Amino acid sequence: GENVEQHPSTLSVQEGDSAVIKCTYSDSASNYFPWYKQELGKGPQLIIDIRSNVGEKKDQRIAVTLNKTAKHFSLHITETQPEDSAVYFCAARGGGFKTIFGAGTRLFVKA
């Protein structure tokens, strides 16, 4: 089955700096790669996603890149702000119904 690895587990950046979170997946049939943000005491919320026919997608300060050959995808947050502090999860889904998540990255943005 699908396996998703996520790094780093913790990331601390200064406000205004960029943050990058990387994931790898195992199932070459996976074609949908969402990213979720989880704030304390809440359920995860989708922030951006990318499909296998696209190499990069951007939405304001966040962007996601996908390298299907290497089975890598990454989340980039620019000009980080304190409200970006949260846990971020990458995930992958193939042709089936299961979305498999990485272990999560706890991002701290220091003011």
Place this chain on the structure above:
Amino acid sequence: NAGVTQTPKFRVLKTGQSMTLLCAQDMNHEYMYWYRQDPGMGLRLIHYSVGEGTTAKGEVPDGYNVSRLKKQNFLLGLESAAPSQTSVYFCASRTTAGELFFGEGSRLTVL
């Protein structure tokens, strides 16, 4: 517009007791999922359903049962709770495009 509602939000059980977690969604989604979240392990899929009357096993199904008698409800049952089932449980429903909408979680402690 409630989205995904989970009950109860908190519960403490003794080893061997049984309980049911209820998930209700008002978005008319076909697909529903139960995940558990443990520190350092991300979100792991327990069971899922692709429509009323259907259920299927996820990554970690042992010790849990589910039922989807009505489209809007997805129940997760623990027949004989064990301390290893202490966790935060999240229910989610999914759009046809793939976005998951999560509830706010149910924190279960098994003593």
